[in-house]
Amino acid sequence: GAVVSQHPSWVICKSGTSVKIECRSLDFQATTMFWYRQFPKQSLMLMATSNEGSKATYEQGVEKDKFLINHASLTLSTLTVTSAHPEDSSFYICSARDFRDRGNQPQHFGDGTRLSIL
């Protein structure tokens, strides 16, 4: 089945560091990718929608200068958490939609990245 690879699986870094998370669709092309954030014991919260070759669309309340999204190819989107602080510690999950999807197909998810800022 369709696979979405997310890297790294976990990262620990100091406050003020910028962290990049990669999301790759391995066996399909994804014109649209989504980035979610999940805090402990809470549901997934959609942060932004990433479209290949254009600017990402951010959900209300998400700082676009804080969370930089790049979707330069049909198989890769990246999320960069700039100048990360402890409150940015969370589980980040990406999702990809097959370019052939016309709105009634499953969406594929990565295994998530556990980000811990000290």
Added chain:
Amino acid sequence: DAKTTQPNSMESNEEEPVHLPCNHSTISGTDYIHWYRQLPSQGPEYVIHGLTSNVNNRMASLAIAEDRKSSTLILHRATLRDAAVYYCILRGLMEYGNKLVFGAGTILRVKS
């Protein structure tokens, strides 16, 4: 406003069927009903989806009410590996920009 309503948690015995309900009284004619589940420390996993008719796959069955205002995910024989959070999500073709927006979901506990 929440688009779907699910019980916070349910419990099942191993090897027994599980029926997970979902209410979606404001569903529109073009909304698909999707179910995903999330195991601890993993990303969500697709389970099943449907529009009007009941659906079956190797993981589960989806029973959709005739008025489409509710649906039920059926796990025919629960195993310990089915313990997860189950999310019922409406995926619209127009109004909601085709995004998957997660609610609180149902925590399913499976007892051996």
